[in-house]
Amino acid sequence: MSYQFKWSVLWSGQSGYWLLQGLITTLELSALAWLLAVALGILSGALRTVPFRPLRAAATFYVEFFRNVPLLVWMFFWYFGVPPLLPRGVQDWLFDHGAEFWAGMFALGVYHGARMSEVIRSGIQSIPRTQFEASVAMGLSVWQAYRLVILPIALRLIVPPITNESLNLLKNSSVALTISVAELTFQTRQIETYTARAIEALTAGTLIYLVLCVSIAWVMSSLERRYAIPGLIARVGGAG
């Protein structure tokens, strides 16, 4: 018995439209979650290295709490757990305006923010402490030293692990199908349900993820080369 491929299911009927919608939702979900994750990651990663103990403790709590609970649990938490805590009016508004999307976005962003935090912290800690001392010794405040010196150096050093984490975030956005966000994986399953063509639908989904990941990796490595610190270029390797 041999399987007859029927690739046309991908563009006949509603399939093409569904795939496109799924792709757009995945991109929106991931992009917003990424911005949230990077902001939280930079904030908490930097706070974990500042000379103020209470701030360090707060950041450590965030990181350990959020990265040690499975993403799926966070999805359920933000979707089923949080809305009932909100005022009635806000709840109604949310469920009229894609509550599952926002819940998924928060879950992804906060979870990956905790993971990026670790990357950013290790980047900061790889910078000799004397760079910080030189910054404050010339009159910069701690905030200025981080904003103008420490973070600009650290962020340039950690592009490769941040790329890695960004790809994880994109792939993990598929977990949002569990709270009915109509993202790419959700839509490929819908195509499969309607056409009974599992392999074709999954292949299409897989290829789209692959293209997205390769594009992101390419953008990040151009950024890395564009902003490389002279003298540290050697580390990037033959590409540069």
Next chain:
Amino acid sequence: MAAAIEFRQVNKWFGKLHVLVDVTLGVAPGEVVVVCGPSGSGKSTLIRCVNALERIQSGEIVVLGDSITSPRMNLTRLRTQVGMVFQSFNLFPHMTALENIMLAPMKVRNAPREDAEKTARALLLRVGIPDKAGNYPANLSGGQQQRVAIARALAMQPKIMLFDEPTSALDPEMINEVLEVMTDLAKSGMTMMVVTHEMGFARRVAHRVIFMDGGQVIEEADPETFFASPKSDRSRQFLSKILSH
């Protein structure tokens, strides 16, 4: 005249380690003081107290008339009046030489960019490398990096300059270019505290040499007296070790 820097009965501990023991000393305006002593004797800690990179546990430090150990002291003001040069240069690698020098005037003093740039170029000229303005630290030699670091510290027009072994990380052939800049600075009347093992520099430039051991100031004297007839056993030992090579 009031002292530029004054230590009164200063004590500092790192945990259980007593690193500054009852240090009392003054530095007059325009005076150049060389601090020497064996490794671990507390030289770096001593000068790092002057710009409050280290906090002390007892005693008082007065810099340019302000007690910097009082809770009301203004840290930014202190640090703009006291420049510091480190052993490891510590230029910011993602900025050019010029940008390194312009950073503090622009961000701390809110100086307009054109003014900051003009000052920075004049300082690069003063330290002898006007043509290196656009170079990143990685493309400067050690001696050039240290001269940029000195220019960067001078950009805030400090009244006091601290140097922590500014030539120890340099190849021998680059030491002199940095010492020359420091000598010019001393001649211009800058108040300086310099931790260094360059005894030639101490002899020629310093007004006073301070010898430390075990967190204590063991001996202070003008360079001639100090090198010709050190009073304590420990300073004699120290001198014989470092002058023998």
